[in-house]
Amino acid sequence: MSDTDSVNVHHIVLDNVEKSFKGLAKPAVARLTTQIDSGAVMGLVGPDGAGKTTLIRMLAGLLKPDSGTIRVVGLDPIKNDGELHAVLGYMPQKFGLYEDLSVIENLNLYADLRGVIGEERKIIFEKLLTFTDLSRFTDRLAGKLSGGMKQKLGLACTLIGQPKVLLLDEPGVGVDPISRRELWKMVHELADEGMLILWSTSYLDEAEQCRQVLLMNEGELIFNGPPKKLTQRMAGRSVLITAMQGTNRKMLQKALALPQVSDGVIQGKSVRLILREGEDHSKLPEWLGQPEAYIEEAEPRFEDAFIDLLGGNPTSESALGQIMPSVEGNPHDVVIEAISLTKKFGSFAATDNVSFQVKRGEIFGLLGPNGAGKSTTFKMMCGLLVPTSGKALVLDMDLKTSSGKARQRLGYMAQKFSLYGNLTVEQNLKFFSGAYGLYGEKQKNKMADMIKAFNFTPILKQEPNALPLGFKQRLALSCALMHEPDILFLDEPTSGVDPVTRREFWLHINSMVEKGVTVMVTTHFMDETEYCDRIGLVYRGKIIAAGSPDDLKQQIATAENPNPTMEQAFIDLVLGYDKEVESG
Template identity: 65%
Template structure:
């Protein structure tokens, strides 16, 4: 093993007591973490990333294998290790009822940092994270991105030699994620060893070294570019599709020549089987105008290929759902409607005169940075928050006048897991189906149907709180769909979920849309935003842009950026609004 490494692991294996004899959380893992670079741990939910992190942090003793962290044995020398390693878990232990400064003081006390030294460290960390302005703000009142910055600052108190970050980008908007990434890169460039665990493959692509995991095993170790190079020539984009692009994607995923596929605005991106540079002729059947263009591979393409490909595009769930038939008098062009929607909290305006309509059978995305007002807007649209002024309607029903009737028309999946963690999967399904009025044989059939559609049967008697994250999301969606609603509201439904599970999720959503179901969704995945038919971008409480994804990308295209990604569009439109605001303020002052 490399003597200069910050972490040296060989043959590491771990099995939890509740696991079956043939199951392992970690299986014969080898890993070397070097100082001065970012090492990525990537893989789906349940791959073993968090278990490996906890072993490195000295919080868990592995069943067998060799491990040395910053020259120490994590079990026998745990106290010394904790002073030299910074660990930021998925659910970071910020005290939400303490201010930013009080959290910093608490962590300095825990790490034994003296008064003079902590003063200098606080100043440096507040500068580093740009939190100087918020030292008196309660941690619970911070945006998602600011909470992660504060979490990072607390982790860095004491200047650790090794920084362990377990999915720090979950639930964070693209701008905050870029800020966070720049901060961590600067730490690595300063000589710190960094391990960044993530289910986001675009994050993993930025790492210097990468350890790809699946089912407790390392399936690849090396530079991310090695996997991308392996996929050269196999990634294509099908453009100028004349028909329904969701139907085209479903058809393409059924072809033996296609390993994976996703919607990209008006186009469809496909990954082809090894050895192929073009799809089977049957994929383009009935699409005389379609063009095939070879595109650069992404790490996500390689990962999906490594684990055997994505889902086949068929939704068992949608097979059981009826076609949506709108009641007479409901305008199919405005089954969801916001008109001059406004919400204030004291003298702060969270949502400022937002207006939009959503058509039947459309996927409509609400996007925006953390703290921009999109969640407030979303909560008003599904009746969880009363507008200060303006109207929120679904199926022609105004929430102000008939909130209970309006809620019966929609299925709601919350951003945070909101089911009953101490009830089994089956009991949660029974409870929520009962709320929606299902009884007797109809209820039993629907519960069985949902467990089969979402592969939940094996977890029938498992408490919901103990499920892996991907299965928690499946159960949440199943509960939201028990009453076969014509409208679905999804608040960051795939946050923290791996690429394969995300694809399975969207196979169901796309198939439901074909049945006439209308979907409103918030997301921080910019590639996922491209699945939407139209998007409204919310910033500083206002709707600053709206339209199809490709239209928004064209709005920021330039000579320097002729083919922008949707993340480029997201950041570019926000920067443009900031610049327009600065000009307006200068003109006003003049």
């Protein structure tokens, strides 16, 4: 091996790489030239449709570039595919675990495929099971694992051949903050040992964990370097503003309409805004008509810089909010209530004596680690699961006895979108509006409203399966709202969606809540919980903490960390509860 070859061994080199697909106006990856080195995790970051998956598939030899050259540890992924597969680990978004095989059977299958046998297999299994903390679960079926444990098993299967290069396509999607932190710890350890790792993500807090990021948008590389370098550009432009009157939702809507504001999100009782370059933030209260509002500078985040680099938040008002009617009723009315709600599977209590109330026009968030019982609780609240004991009430109706009547008032958006993949966008809208009892002129008008609000006209004849995730999500939301429900259940509605689409989604939710719609939501995305008025943190089947986002953060605040993030609150409250239980 010559010196130049040994230099190549720890690199991925891309030279003028381009890939286009039929029917798309722009290349999926355009003229990409860069080098990726081992020794630290490299982040591949960008919104939906940025070209992340296309690039990873080309690196894995599954797609051929139209032009340019790719070398992965000195090998051409197409010409040297056999040699490359011997040193490459690739974990796609939908990793191929066999759900009806146990943890150990999945590992055996991947070891067979990799030709890892005998003593070597025994040693590597022991190492991987310890590394992923799955030793206690070897007999459990993969289908029965929580989301975080599935990702860990997927990673273990990918690592069986002891690859030199690891390609991870959005491994953090749908995984709670604790499992995500564990995944990161593992991947950092592997990188420290010299493995070349590329982690693709649309979660921008994950990008901050990388030594370097490739930031892509619409196939083009728009930034390449340490995340801090991009974040520092935002110094002095990120602020927190707290209103003395009115709601933070109203203030956000007003702020986004200002030409001086590039982006805004809700953060607890405040609104976090990014100002365009050269604007003076001391004038914000005046622009917002809130002279008493309190302003402080906020620590800039990578997400602020990312949105700013894309030109700011593209949507400043919700077209959906304009077509939804106002909900009649008293804002103090309790419209959703759980009373000693319990669900047992055999002797195991997935939900254990849970009680809470949600008032009209509130956003109530159910949070919790994978497998903690929040989905079970959520499904009982919207009538999809029958409780073992206790009650789930919506508008004072028991979902066990009057579910038909209650369902007319509910909208439900499932975690795995319940769209029909083989019907077009237009046919899905027609089917769901019909299922909710709309027909004739009323149905036609409602469909026209939704098509206009969500800009569906260009994609009406397409099937949802072919659409990017953001479009599927908009379609699922519009299908859930056809009958103008006054209560909306959202089960991880933005899992895997990029920050731009997520902002648009919450803009719609906020505008509906301002009209009196009540929302109950589950999410693993901690920034999203800031939009909730109140949160119930579910763990081991119980609600272990409840209150506003700021209440939960204050519960773990210390002199060293006076302003913890929601992610830190989630992790500390769960780990603190474990300690309490262990100490009895």
